[in-house]
Amino acid sequence: MSAINPKPMFDAKGWRLTEQERDLTTLARDFGETTLASRAHRWDQQATFPLENYHDMHGNGLLGIGVPKEHGGLGADYRAYMLTAAEMGRFCGATALTWNMHVCSTLWTGPLSDDLDLEPDALADHQNRRSEHFRRIVEDGAIYSQPFSEGGAAAAGAAPWSTTATPTDGGWIINGKKIFASLSGFADYYGILCGEIQESGKYSRRDTIYIAVPAKAEGVKVVGEWDPLGMRGTVSRTLIFEDVFVPDSAALMPHGLYFQAASRWPHMFMTLSPTYMGICQAAYDFTIAYLRGEIEGLPPVKRRQFPTKQLAVADMNVKLESAKALWFQAISEACPDPTKEQLMRAYTAQHVVMETAASLCALAIRTCGGQSMLKSLPLERLYRDSRCGSLMLPWTAEICLDRLGKLALYETGESDDD
Ligand SMILES: Cc1cc2nc3c(=O)[nH]c(=O)nc-3n(C[C@H](O)[C@H](O)[C@H](O)COP(=O)(O)OP(=O)(O)OC[C@H]3O[C@@H](n4cnc5c(N)ncnc54)[C@H](O)[C@@H]3O)c2cc1C
Numbered sequence: 001m002s003a004i005n006p007k008p009m010f011d012a013k014g015w016r017l018t019e020q021e022r023d024l025t026t027l028a029r030d031f032g033e034t035t036l037a038s039r040a041h042r043w044d045q046q047a048t049f050p051l052e053n054y055h056d057m058h059g060n061g062l063l064g065i066g067v068p069k070e071h072g073g074l075g076a077d078y079r080a081y082m083l084t085a086a087e088m089g090r091f092c093g094a095t096a097l098t099w100n101m102h103v104c105s106t107l108w109t110g111p112l113s114d115d116l117d118l119e120p121d122a123l124a125d126h127q128n129r130r131s132e133h134f135r136r137i138v139e140d141g142a143i144y145s146q147p148f149s150e151g152g153a154a155a156a157g158a159a160p161w162s163t164t165a166t167p168t169d170g171g172w173i174i175n176g177k178k179i180f181a182s183l184s185g186f187a188d189y190y191g192i193l194c195g196e197i198q199e200s201g202k203y204s205r206r207d208t209i210y211i212a213v214p215a216k217a218e219g220v221k222v223v224g225e226w227d228p229l230g231m232r233g234t235v236s237r238t239l240i241f242e243d244v245f246v247p248d249s250a251a252l253m254p255h256g257l258y259f260q261a262a263s264r265w266p267h268m269f270m271t272l273s274p275t276y277m278g279i280c281q282a283a284y285d286f287t288i289a290y291l292r293g294e295i296e297g298l299p300p301v302k303r304r305q306f307p308t309k310q311l312a313v314a315d316m317n318v319k320l321e322s323a324k325a326l327w328f329q330a331i332s333e334a335c336p337d338p339t340k341e342q343l344m345r346a347y348t349a350q351h352v353v354m355e356t357a358a359s360l361c362a363l364a365i366r367t368c369g370g371q372s373m374l375k376s377l378p379l380e381r382l383y384r385d386s387r388c389g390s391l392m393l394p395w396t397a398e399i400c401l402d403r404l405g406k407l408a409l410y411e412t413g414e415s416d417d418d
Pocket residue numbers: 101146147148149150151152153155156158179180181182183230231234236388390391392393394396397398399402
């Protein structure tokens with residue numbers, strides 16, 4: 001099915017985009033319209049990974065969007081990436097979501113790391129290592145994933161990782177398990193977070209290390225089924241690591257840097273939201289086109305003349321524009337060491353986008369009616385994909401509310417025990 005609304009989601013004039021943001025969002029929208037939209041049904045129906053899209057993204061540069069220009073990438077900063085990813089989310093949720101895992105491995109090791117503090121020697125090592133990761137992506141078309149989740153409290157930031165990296169001559173030995181590992185069996189490198197075991201034999205969250213494990217390394221296994229409700233093309237099966245040796249050069253971030261990033265650059269966890277921002281826009285666009293009788297392949301029956309439809313669309317518009325405005329503000333103010341208000345706005349924006357995606361899709365189906373949820377149309381896929389947004393750790397919709405409530409009612413250091 002071809003695209004329904006070719007207009008930019010955040011038009012350059014209205015939202016005062018930079019030239020780079022305008023160019024990148026145009027590239028993603030064109031790619032989405034010409035390529036992603038017509039393939040999306042296949043990945044969803046078969047629950048297969050959109051590898052073909054990744055080959056195309058190597059060709060059009062999007063695979064290296066987060067790689068700095070001096071390393072041959074498109075050099076997007078955080079906001080430029082987020083806006084571009086939202087455009088991708090309009091056309092294929094599974095591609096946008098998995099692409100996010102890949103892009104974060106470059107954004108976090110690149111521009112985001114540059115905002116943090118590292119000793120000169122550690123910085124020089126980091127720069128050497130990341131240049132090899134960047135090279136693989138730009139030259140070889142290598143795909144990186146981000147399997148962090150383990151099924152325990154670690155992915156919510158509430159406990160150390162169960163997956164461990166034991167230092168050994170020239171590298172580490174990795175042991176552990178990652179669940180919901182999107183791109184399993186398709187990524188070339190699994191960018192995992194694990195606890196680096198210290199001389200004492202123990203480790204804490206501060207000892208988190210971010211390592212790119214080659215998919216072909218001995219001891220790496222992909223197990224289990226993948227037959228979920230939505231985001232079926234993400235192929236998020238389980239990964240097992242059994243005594244996997246990785247060399248020092250596999251580190252995506254040196255010891256301590258991930259912990260620093262998670263504490264000082266919290267907007268890094270909003271990067272799962274653009275996919276769902278795109279889904280919000282797609283559900284709205286579909287509804288408009290459907291009620292105007294303009295869906296390709298359907299009889300040109302108009303339903304826009306009914307006041308109930310007009311009211312429902314007005315309601316959808318209010319929800320969509322509110323989510324977009326809040327989200328745009330939150331991604332615009334992302335920075336190291338945000339104020340408490342900026343952090344709270346980021347939690348609010350994440351919560352609103354994830355929940356709005358699900359409610360807009362539900363409203364779209366109710367408004368358009370029975371024929372709109374046939375599998376030949378994209379709306380029912382949007383509806384199922386949208387349901388996954390609120391579940392994405394570490395900033396699930398529930399966790400955002402939990403933190404917002406505490407931050408609103410307590411200042412730093414306050415407790416009720418005095
Ligand atoms: C389509 C899809 C793709 C995914 N891809 C990836 C991926 O590539 N990489 C990856 O790492 N993960 C991925 N995930 C996993 C995702 O981020 C979550 O880890 C997963 O959904 C957790 O499910 P759970 O039931 O085990 O969560 P649980 O840990 O059982 O938590 C259930 C809920 O309880 C709440 N909760 C949990 N801990 C706390 C806490 N400490 N405080 C307050 N509330 C809490 C949260 O709201 C959470 O949603 C993906 C998930 C989906 C659905």
